[in-house]
Amino acid sequence: MAVVVTRSLLWRKENRGKRPAGNSQSLPAISFLSHTESWLKHVWADRWLCCTEHTAFVWCPRCSLPTEVQKAQGFSLGRSQQWVRCCVFSSRWETCWFRVELSIPPEWAGQEVHFVWESDGEGMVWRDAQPVQGLTKEGEKTSYILTSSLKEAEPHSLTLYVELACNGLFGAGKGSMIAPPDPDRRFTLSKAELVVFNRDVYELLVDLEILLDMAQLLGEENQRSFQALYAANQIVNVCDVKDPSTFPAARELAAVIFSQRNGESHQHTIHAMGHCHIDSAWLWPYEETIRKCARSWVTVIRLMEHNPELTFACSQAQQFEWVRSWYPGLYAQIQDYVAKGQFIPVGGTWVEMDGNLPSGESMVRQFLQGQRFFQEQFGQICSEFWLPDTFGYSAQLPQLMCGCGIKRFLTQKLSWNLVNSFPHHTFFWEGIDGSQVLTHFPPGDSYGMHGRVEEMLKTVKNNKDKGRVNHSAVLFGFGDGGGGPTQNMLDRMKRMSDTDGLPRVQISTPDRFFSVLEKESSQLCTWVGELFLELHNGTYTTQAQIKKGNRECERILHDVEVLCTLAVAQGGTFQYPASQLQQLWRLLLLNQFHDVLPGSCIQLVVRDALQYYAEIRRAGSRLQEEAVQSLCGELLQLKSGRIEVPASEADWGETRGSSSTAGNFTPPQLPKARVCDICVLFSQEDGSITMENGLIAVCLDAMGLSHLLPASGESVADGCRANQFALFDDVPLYWDAWDVMDYHLETRKPVTMLLKPLEITLAGGLRGSASFSLQVGESSTLTQEIILDAMCPYIRFKTQVDWKESHKFLKVEFPVQVRSTNATYEIQFGHLQRPTHWNTSWDWARFEVWAHKWMDLSEHGFGVAVLNDCKYGASAHRNVLSLSLLRAPKSPDATADIAHHQFTYAVMPHQGSFQDAGVIQCAYNLNFPLHAVPASSMQCLAWSAFSLSSPAVVLETVKQAEDRPEAVVVRLYEAHGSTVVTWLQTSLPIKEAMLCDLLERPTAKGHLPLEQQGVRLSFKPFQVLSILLVLRQ
């Protein structure tokens, strides 16, 4: 049937709802497009030629399945029979195995035969005891190619097994994707068929799809849209659906259009790379991810067999490790394709971690564990950092990447910004120390594209730097829940490789792509500082127990490494527990995955994560005890443990610049001469209590609200009280666990319901404290002990909350007498400033930000810092410092944070700058309380393992070098933001010192002379240095 095509047809498509100019009578009666669409449908329905007699017998071997399954045994399958509800089972992440016996009819000789399987549960085909094909309806994978052309010699009868999981690509949420899993959800197998695949028809359909997209999307001003439309029209005329002999002529018509090339220079080049974003846990537990990896990756291998040009960028060493241990046969095939350069490990990290909350050392370990794994398994480290889907990127990341052999970075998450559109897609990203990495955001704003014309055109249109560089990346393949690329995606892009009017689309690799960018990078702009995501700011607070587990386990592994290293350095028989530490680190790193540490996961994941933390705590304390035993030997009394010693200046003195456990193992001698510095408490008649210790004084009312008085005077704003709790309504638009919206600030309600007034609990001396209780919201309670230690410059608020709220947000506020347009927040190995005002959209979009152990608001000569031991959400608006304490989202975990919580924060008014006042050291003291070990009466000489001459430098990490038992790695950073020279002294028996990178590879000219004062180190602001110290044996 011929179709009249006019300009107004296109016009009508693009301007729906408006009357076209000119004579509307000229519109054709039959739209070419709708005609084609119905034709498409007809062909699709016929695409699977089903066999009615030669059946696939399928049964489930599990005897415990519901009766419907039993009925399904021996069920004859055929086109006429809709095989639905043959098997239903619950959603508790079960697996069900099916045996499939196939018999291919001999008359299908020469045909392409597929086994088709459709279910809303994810499946995998096994053949000869190996996984061969993932089956995921939502990922458009419902068939396994049995043969591309059936030969007589091929087996016509065979047995397959299908492993079916009771979860879809996105878990098993009730109603909405992010709703908690539905325990009553049933999964259905709806189709299992043996079919002949009609590839000619399929190819023709892909041709038509591309032509139609060109016609619709290129716009009426573009000549090519008309050419595509006319070609499609002719194809419809030429093609007789019932007569396959007409197909080649029809395809010829399409080929003419696709082979008309672009001009020499003007077209943008798109580097398409297969990808499959698999969240290591999210709406499904870790265990399910292992299967998701296998399903997705085995499908990629099948595709590579048929498409030798296909490349696939694959991140997360942990997932490789899972497949290595659970699917060794598949892993061997992956190794082959890695060697061929098609299956390409990227990212360099253990998992795609959260980009904000892990400590600096954790981030180093993400790379160290990841890059070492890739080196070991594939003979090379990754040269691109790959983190397309996390909720913001720390300004310290560029330096850490560079230190781990990476100068290129790919993400796209900032396209999710709710307020501001990020101004670049290709640019240099500069961190707080000045390190730069070449960064690309695929302008299609997705890491799971489908190779459609629309996406290619969007990629070019969106690209904000296309005048500077003429290349963009496209990542294609179903993602998040896995899935990966499909044949269809590849076939679409083949037609767009160089077709006039469309961008050039080439299958590429991350290396080829970034190499081109590097060559064209001279005009690129630079973005300095953090890549802040203006969304998902609730993830700094959600699932407080995971946050606490992370902070605590980071500390535990730090302490174990220090103690074990010192024990080894002492000589003797102590063995560094390298493999156990590796295993514990990997658990911690896994929990830093970008839906686990942020708390945006289901309850099952939370349970697993907390178990991993418990394992780290358990094993960590055992390892620590062993190291202490070896270090202190007979000095020890029988029992040892960690006791809290009042933090004081004395704690820090000896090891200034290092964390308190590094080399300061014996408890400090409290100076007897300074008895005047004890803490004193007074009760007033009005119920208020004053606490002071000579450094700081605080006046607390019955509700624990305080004036703060540093030695010089009042630091709380007039008429205000510090330590004010406030509750906010917290109902985001959609992403419950993820988002806190700016409008929550309009619902602030101070917490005023007193349950138990303030009373003194410790009378003073070395420590004084007072406690009180409040009711929070409808049914939650909060009890707080406010503690002041002798000689300690900060007051601690040891807090317990029984939290039972729904969609509420609890914060504590400190309105301080400080005026500054910027507040300072600790980040990984440094700090940065963010505004305290909302002048511009970029400023107010940061109404809720993240910080690590401290935040500070200072004016010249004076300031107030708020420290914490396990919180990450914070804000500073005008003169109010707020620490975010607890949220209560209901999706995807309906029970999120409904629990008993314990946490401590502290407030520290100070003279001078926060650097000079020692805020950074105090935050370390709060987070790393001293270990004290009961000793026998034998005298022990005090000794210090390390000391530094500059207070600006922090010795963060002491560990044994990887693969070098005779060497110690120490990692230090400049914490004040200054250029300094410091001397590192150590009492360890070292014979050689050299600078190394974060992967512990010695740097060229990195040799450091050992001098009288120690090792001389020079730092630039926020620079991180790692040093290999080789021990004398």
Ligand SMILES: [Zn+2]
């Ligand atoms: Zn993700």
